[in-house]
């Protein structure tokens with residue numbers, strides 16, 4: 632029985648069109664760069680940074696979206712272990728890590744219940760907040776000496792053509808290394824609650840918790 636205990640939680644799905652609409656409302660540019668039966672991948676640009684959003688269609692595209700992933704890669708930045716540890720302590724939704732000398736920031740959320748604009752806005756807000764902490768951290772440290780001055784709009788380092796050709800493989804390589812998180816039930820993602828707005832004890836103020844599978 633325990634094998635299937637978490638399975639019922641996984642059947643929530645959100646319409647791709649609504650997510651896309653919300654992304655377009657929140658960022659300056661949103662382009663589909665990869666699609667297959669289980670994923671849609673977007674190249675998303677904001678004023679300050681670029682990143683990739685991956686939607687997972689667990690039961691096919693028509694059935695909707697079961698997970699949303701965000702991934703940014705900062706080419707030419709390699710924060711020290713101390714800065715990386717400090718940064719991970721500040722991030723609410725995402726995790727920052729170094730792989731093959733590059734800095735990656737990854738967030739994954741499993742959808743719950745019915746789609747609502749404010750639910751998705753909460754997730755986007757957490758990602759944007761985390762990204763601002765990352766930008767602050769990388770600006771605290773000079774870029775690698777071989778790189779010189781780095782421009783964030785050119786630091787993403789993913790080739791959209793490559794992602795398009797290998798959508799599933801790209802997701803397998805980058806997104807699915809982490810378990811997804813979910814919005815904290817106890818505080819509805821606000822990170823605090825009660826009359827004194829104390830930090831939520833369930834999620835330690837992050838607003839997100841590990842999904843139970």
Ligand SMILES: [Zn+2]
Nearest residue numbers: 815818831834
């Ligand atoms: Zn909470």
